[in-house]
Amino acid sequence: MEIKQTAVAGTLESSDIQIMLSKGNHGIEIDLESDVKKQFGDQIISVITTTLKKFGIENAKVKAVDKGALDCVIKARTIAVAQRALKTTDQPAWEVL
Amino acid sequence: MKNSVNRDLPDDLMNKLNYEGFKTTDIGQPTVQRVAPKVRVTTGDDKVVDSIETVVKKTVRDGMTISFHHHFRNGDFVFNKVMRIIIDAGIKNLTLAPSSLTGVMNDIVIEAIKKGTITNITSSGMRGSLGDFVSHGGLKNPVIFRSHGNRARAIEHGDIKIDVAFLGVPNADKLGNANGMEGDAVFGSLGYALMDAQYANNVVLLTDNIMPYPNTPASIKQTQVDYVVKVDKVGDPDKIGSGATRFTKDPKELKIASMVNDVIVNSPYFKDGFSFQTGSGGAALAVTRYLRQAMIDNQIKASFALGGITKPTTDLLEEGLVRRVMDVQDFDKGAAESMHHNPNQQEIDASWYADPDNKGAMVDQLDVVILSALEIDTGFNVNVMTGSDGVIRGAVGGHQDAATAKLTIISAPLVRGRIATVVPKVTTNVTPGDSVDVLVTEYGIAINPKRQDLVKAFAHLPGVPVYSIEELQQMAEAKVGKPKPLEFTDRTVALVEYRDGTIIDAIHEVKD
Numbered sequence: 001m002e003i004k005q006t007a008v009a010g011t012l013e014s015s016d017i018q019i020m021l022s023k024g025n026h027g028i029e030i031d032l033e034s035d036v037k038k039q040f041g042d043q044i045i046s047v048i049t050t051t052l053k054k055f056g057i058e059n060a061k062v063k064a065v066d067k068g069a070l071d072c073v074i075k076a077r078t079i080a081v082a083q084r085a086l087k088t089t090d091q092p093a094w095e096v097l
Numbered sequence: 098m099k100n101s102v103n104r105d106l107p108d109d110l111m112n113k114l115n116y117e118g119f120k121t122t123d124i125g126q127p128t129v130q131r132v133a134p135k136v137r138v139t140t141g142d143d144k145v146v147d148s149i150e151t152v153v154k155k156t157v158r159d160g161m162t163i164s165f166h167h168h169f170r171n172g173d174f175v176f177n178k179v180m181r182i183i184i185d186a187g188i189k190n191l192t193l194a195p196s197s198l199t200g201v202m203n204d205i206v207i208e209a210i211k212k213g214t215i216t217n218i219t220s221s222g223m224r225g226s227l228g229d230f231v232s233h234g235g236l237k238n239p240v241i242f243r244s245h246g247n248r249a250r251a252i253e254h255g256d257i258k259i260d261v262a263f264l265g266v267p268n269a270d271k272l273g274n275a276n277g278m279e280g281d282a283v284f285g286s287l288g289y290a291l292m293d294a295q296y297a298n299n300v301v302l303l304t305d306n307i308m309p310y311p312n313t314p315a316s317i318k319q320t321q322v323d324y325v326v327k328v329d330k331v332g333d334p335d336k337i338g339s340g341a342t343r344f345t346k347d348p349k350e351l352k353i354a355s356m357v358n359d360v361i362v363n364s365p366y367f368k369d370g371f372s373f374q375t376g377s378g379g380a381a382l383a384v385t386r387y388l389r390q391a392m393i394d395n396q397i398k399a400s401f402a403l404g405g406i407t408k409p410t411t412d413l414l415e416e417g418l419v420r421r422v423m424d425v426q427d428f429d430k431g432a433a434e435s436m437h438h439n440p441n442q443q444e445i446d447a448s449w450y451a452d453p454d455n456k457g458a459m460v461d462q463l464d465v466v467i468l469s470a471l472e473i474d475t476g477f478n479v480n481v482m483t484g485s486d487g488v489i490r491g492a493v494g495g496h497q498d499a500a501t502a503k504l505t506i507i508s509a510p511l512v513r514g515r516i517a518t519v520v521p522k523v524t525t526n527v528t529p530g531d532s533v534d535v536l537v538t539e540y541g542i543a544i545n546p547k548r549q550d551l552v553k554a555f556a557h558l559p560g561v562p563v564y565s566i567e568e569l570q571q572m573a574e575a576k577v578g579k580p581k582p583l584e585f586t587d588r589t590v591a592l593v594e595y596r597d598g599t600i601i602d603a604i605h606e607v608k609d
Contacts, residue, residue: 014514015514015515019554034485035514036485036514036515036516036579036580037581038487038583038584038609039486039516039583040515040577040578040580040581041484042581043578043581043583063364067515068513068514068515069515070515070576070577070578071578079330092510
């Protein structure tokens with residue numbers, strides 16, 4: 001699937017993650033900022049990547065600012081940002097959940 | 098080598114600094130020899146000095162040990178003023194031995210390390226940019242972390258030999274009689290500074306408020322003081338402590354506090370004449386409020402409250418629910434003011450408070466203490482020193498000392514954001530599990546299996562689920578996931594002493 005517009009989901013509150021998704025040409029490139037990057041950076045990147053791939057997104061630039069979000073939150077914010085970027089929010093992708 | 102809590106200690110440093118590994122929390126009954134300071138004899142008429150430059154020139158030489166207290170906390174002006182002049186005078190190779198280091202001191206300490214002014218540090222703790230700097234290998238020699246009681250012990254033993262103590266006070270007369278209660282920048286108890294005043298070879302008072310002689314009550318006495326320097330301002334009263342202490346509204350903290358209260362009230366120690374220490378922080382303050390109600394309901398009065406004192410504790414004193422407050426430091430203005438007006442709030446020095454090598458310290462008589470934790474592991478060992486990234490960002494404070502209480506309760510949330518508080522193994526062991534009795538989280542409590550009496554006492558408390566500490570650890574991991582282990586280099590950046598002067602853990606340089 002092709003990204004149609006740059007989109008944002010999530011906040012900078014603690015235990016949340018803010019994700020910005022925009023067009024890219026070199027696979028899924030994730031720029032992650034997180035206080036727990038040392039311990040959970042790989043896990044956060046893996047959750048975002050897996051979720052985006054379920055939407056068929058193969059190329060994207062991702063800017064993620066994590067404030068200690070749990071995996072379920074990261075997944076939810078990724079789904080939201082993906083649907084906004086794909087302009088498909090009127091058709092929630094239940095199967096991805 | 099490994100010590101008795103299975104921490105790897107660096108052989109080369111242990112030998113070089115003549116240290117032994119931690120063995121036991123039991124201090125035993127040794128006979129110890131204390132040291133005494135040098136005395137520069139004077140009738141006292143020559144003590145007032147017009148500038149810090151003059152007094153630095155008179156007292157500080159390369160290689161000396163200098164000290165400060167941290168009672169001004171983040172409102173401290175004295176530390177920066179004195180260090181600026183010492184750095185600019187080109188003095189080198191000093192050991193910095195303050196009672197602790199607060200954030201407002203960070204920048205100048207880093208500068209002093211970079212310029213070779215400071216080459217050794219011993220402190221209760223450090224935070225922010227300085228903790229980061231040290232954790233990244235910024236200081237060649239390892240920092241020595243000591244609890245407040247252990248600092249008193251080390252000074253009395255001569256392990257810390259203070260050449261010059263620079264002590265800021267909100268008032269003093271021309272001979273050096275001073276207290277912490279009157280003036281613009283008041284902080285109440287001078288507890289930690291009293292050690293320096295008693296044992297340093299040179300005692301320099303800095304004050305913005307010269308009082309008519311003789312100034313009383315005198316916590317620091319003219320018999321101890323060499324010089325008195327008048328400065329513009331010793332501190333910012335608004336940053337010394339929070340003004341009015343507010344009770345937390347955080348439901349998680351309130352739940353923990355109410356469970357802590359249930360544990361105390363249902364313990365065998367909750368009876369007339371019991372004693373407690375609660376400390377500061379949201380949950381601890383709320384505990385004081387719950388405890389007050391429980392004391393009224395059960396017609397129980399406490400013999401004393403100990404430690405760092407807050408207004409909620411001095412309110413109990415006013416109400417007659419607590420007979421004495423034994424006060425080594427005050428965390429807010431209310432507590433500081435109360436010390437001035439209530440004779441039952443006794444100022445105590447760090448030795449009286451918590452020195453293990455003593456003819457009895459207050460902590461030895463303590464029934465119940467509530468302490469916090471950055472991490473606690475399945476062996477009940479507690480870390481209050483290094484953050485989840487392995488970087489130094491805390492202080493031993495009175496943690497090890499107060500943990501000798503008969504009922505030591507650690508109150509902590511199960512997880513903070515994505516970081517588990519209950520872990521398989523603490524990053525840094527500061528307080529050994531042997532001295533910890535109960536962990537209280539918002540999900541329930543865990544009791545140290547060594548305390549089968551408490552296991553029985555708390556078995557059927559309504560609203561207080563009991564888990565094993567392993568179960569709580571797994572519950573935390575199920576929520577946040579399994580973190581990747583932190584990476585450190587082989588280099589030791591700090592050693593943590595237990596309160597008896599043995600080494601309980603080493604802190605390594607972080608790899609990143």
